[in-house]
Amino acid sequence: MSSSKRKSKEDGPKVGLEYARSDVDAGIEGPFLAVFPGITPPKNTPFNVYKPDAEDGKTKKKRRIIEADTGKVEFVGQNFGEGANQGFCRYVIAIRDKETDKVTFKDAPVIAVNRTIKSLKNAKTHSSSVDQFFAAKNSLGEAFGTKKIKQQIKSVERNAVNVSTLDSVAGILHDSIAAKTTALPSKAEIKAKADEDRPIPPYDLNATKVEDIYKLDTLITPAEYQVIPFKTLLDKGTKPLEVLPFSGSTYINDALVAALSISKKDRHRIRLLMYINFLMAFSTIPDKRLDDTETVNRIMGEVPSLILENFYERFTERPEGSEKKKHTFTPKSKDKLLCWIFAIALTLENFNMDSSAMTKDLSLKQTKVNELFKAMGCKINELTATQKAQLDISDDKAKTMKRAILTVPLTFPLPKRGPKAK
Structure with missing residues (x-):
């Protein structure tokens, strides 16, 4: 049986394996493995590949940014920095040529793609414009308003909460909430208590008849x-x-x-x-x-x-x-x-x-x-x-x-x- 196995290996088709070093040296981009959290773009969406402006160092030469625009949603991802998919694996994709029966391996960097809804990009700007409007309104009220309006403006300013001042007590609040919640009963304890309080005759929960x-x-x-x-x-x-x-x-x-x-x-x-x-x-x-x-x-x-x-x-x-x-x-x-x-x-x-x-x-x-x-x-x-x-x-x-x-x-x-x- 061992001899027949050796014979089949010698007489069978030969498949060539090659690493696409020539494509890398020629600057041919791709492929990339993209990770889309939540929503994926249509399959026919074209993506553009960019290199960062500064590429000093061997590792920085492999940095890439991909980008696509569907009209309503923008997709942007990169394989470096905070938005990158942190992993310890290196991925390659095997491509087989049917005519030559050759398999070529190509590097496939993993890129985490984030989405941005274009209609909401200016939400922050709109919020700031609203703040400017109220600031201007308060200035007019303090300059030309009645005594009652001026009192209302001062009352609103006194009662306004400065969120930044809460940072120092955030840890104390978190510990206090954690301490209180640990004393809350579990679902099993709640159910057991409810079963005890049922107005029913004595029962056998483990009865088989x-x-x-x-x-x-x-x-x-x-x-x-x-x-x-x-x-x-x-x-x-x-x-x-x-x-x-x-x-x-x-x-x-x-x-x-x-x-x-x-x-x-x-x-x-x-x-x-x-x-x-x-x-x-x-x-x-x-x-x-x-x-x-x-x-x-x-x-x-x-x-x-x-x-x-x-x-x-x-x-x-x-x-x-x-x-x-x-x-x-x-x-x-x-x-x-x-x-x-x-x-x-x-x-x-x-x-x-x-x-x-x-x-x-x-x-x-x-x-x-x-x-x-x-x-x-x-x-x-x-x-x-x-x-x-x-x-x-x-x-x-x-x-x-x-x-x-x-x-x-x-x-x-x-x-x-x-x-x-x-």
Whole structure:
């Protein structure tokens, strides 16, 4: 195999390599490698090459300036001085002659080209002319103006900021700003803080199963689950809300009627629906009546005391500096109570439910309900084609119906950076 390789090298075509020294000696310019930051000229733009006036020394003989004018923009670049592209590489371009099969190498200096918009070249001159105009105007005002005008001119001069005087304090300001900004929280810290402040039940961020995100034992303790009086509903198959404290829930009524109408009662489902009803009733207690035993008993009815005590512990706060009032609702605790309801409902609906199912029951706006579902990590999606067919509804009505879907991995929306744009 090695002999065949040597044979192919000896019998193959020969390519001549040559360095274009003759072009350099003859003064033939080019080629150049140009770097255009931001904008490039059209490909047919002609560039002129110039040499500096003074060319003493061997390195100075290689200095070149290139220039082009497109009518609106001027392009100027050079391979020396401050505007040059500082590098430690030497570039050459290889040119192959197809007839002679000869490759010629030519030096290609790198030139950084800067652009100048011609219409803005006189901006500085215009600015100076404006300054001259105001100086002349002030001189006329001081010479012939009224006392009020003279006071205005002096006031403007006193309040004028001399930028040059700020140079001495620029470093101090920079250090002060740097010290303040280092104390600002990072994006990760802001997100972690926002997640902690969410008015939602305890969750498992690392859950791999959707049912483990909001575990039922954290929503309803085993002790609460055992004392839910579900047997009171077994004989009320058509009117279950008559024995429950909250009688205004269409969602709870329809779900309980369906659960009680079957021969083998789903006791687990009945218990969860009753617990949601207890939560709805608790949310209707006026804030000023939370410590009024008579009002609470009238609204909550026969709710077991253990469940009621846990409601107070989870969904109310103790106001500071108040001896008479022991419990109060805050906006956050109210939202927490609603999220508790939605979390149990999601468990009942296999974590995919109509987001408007309890909007009327709880007297809430749909935007508020969707906001709370999103805070829990749900996605608010439109109905699928299969769901539209099952419900047998029009496309216009389907657009108003949204599904709240909880999936893994659990993700929360990013915190808002500021108020909405008006």
